[in-house]
Amino acid sequence: MIDRLLGRAELKERIEELEEEKRHLERRAEAEEERRSDAVADRQRAEERVNELEHRIESLEERLERAEATEETVEFRRVSDRSGSRLTDALERFRAVESDDPEGLLTAYVPDADAVPATVSDWLGDRTALVRRAAPAVVLADDTGAVSAALTPPVEPEPFDRWSDRFRLDDAWFRPTGRFAFAVVRSDTFAVGTYEGDERIAFEGFTTDVKEAHSKGGFSQGRFERRREGQIDDHLDRADEALAAVAAGEDLDRVIVVGERSVLGRVRDRADVTDVSDATGKPKGALDDAFRDFWRVRIRAI
Template sequence: MIDRLLGRAELKERIAELEEANRHLERRAEAEEARRSDAVADRQRAEERVNELEHRIESLEERLERTGGDEAAVEYRRVSDARGARLDDALDRLRAIESDDPEGLLTAFVPDANAVPESVSDWFGERTALVRRAAPAVVLADDTGAVSAAITPPVEPAAFDRWDDRFRLERSWFRPAGTLVFAVVRSDTFALGVYEDGDRVDFEGFTSEVKSAHSKGGFSQGRFERRREGQIEEHLDDANSAIAAYADGTESAAIDADRVIVVGERSVLGRVREHADVTDVSDATGSPKEALDDAFRDFWTARIHAI
């Protein structure tokens, strides 16, 4: 009675309605988050399937090209991409192999098709063509013929070849180890992460306004292009300064990084490679964090060729 007289009854009803609406929105948000997680997982599975199909297409196209040529018709037994736990498992299996013969296992890094060492060509014979196609790659073989593979490492070591009682497969070639600075640079997007043994512990990212098309009227085409190039230059200057701050000990962001890796558009890498130990092309897009996550995952992916 008193609540109705003072108008509090309507307020209480309104509060109850708002609380119910809030609970409904919370449930929608939870459902949306679940759908987003499922979508990410579905996308990753789809990307892996696309990669497998692309490998099969490339193999068939190469086989077709060689059909009318003089090159021996040799094919990989299998080609696959591996990252994360799957790659760790594959490498651990190979590292576990030991030989009683101190020269029973061959490991070599072949940097390109024209740099195949004699030890590799002698062992593989006509299959050396597959090694050339896989390069740059770490090549593995044993003197029984049970192991025969070439693995493309994310980080290329110096060329070497040796017969030993174990395969040489250093973790730093294939997996993020120690303190790592990893950055992705596009003409309008920058993202940088600091990683400790693969886990991100720091992040910096930003986007810059860069005109992408010349609208009718207004600036001439030449003036538009000059303005756009100036915007890109300013963006790359900011990106370069951010990388330097983490990599070279300038500013408060300085860390003791074991390695600095910068990936991004081929057209801009030359402007930011000064402070990088490793650079690579990446087509990762999206927000800075999305681009960084995609580029990091793609970079630490190894292609395994079974020869």
């Protein structure tokens, strides 16, 4: 009663409220301190991880620089193109190499720069960079280091790698063998021959009058381009029909089609092997040039 009269009751209530608020703030402060402590620890761990990653990045960058420097300094010992009898001679020389060790000679087909098998990279070391540059290639190496070469096959085999007592060099990868059709397709020229080995025993060819590119612009150009594209489409339809007839009427081991990159897609389904060719001219001459270029093999000494 006296406390209430003197206003002390309200003061006591206020003090209790303030003390409760103080305790609440102290608990919050303690929790915040714990969070800060955890945050500091987390930050320290993160900084340590960042430092670790920076060191790893620096190490990898140094390795990359060394690898790039190595690739720049390593060069092929010799590069030559072989075809016909000179190619036959080169292949026979490689085939003549034998090893008393059943795993003394390495042969591998590397289809691209990102598909070098471990057997090749482990053996060639820094010179693996040359294999990547040569791919696609059949790689040859022996366990004495006397033989080390990459050959670009006109007909690509399935990827493989093996150690044996002889190199694996199938004739069908490098030379015209068996009975097959070989064709060249351009937007205005088509030619196809049937071959037994390197001898052509049948021929068919034709050209289509396709208008030259138009450069005036406007509606006239659009109409001209549509007409030109129609002429090319008709030409390629005719080429596709001719290829289908050859494939259906002959007992062929394979069909090879080369030509302009922009038109190969139209006849790709008719072919077992396709390649880009810049052979031009009349059908028979274009076919002869394309055939000769296709069966040329590049040999690189690694």
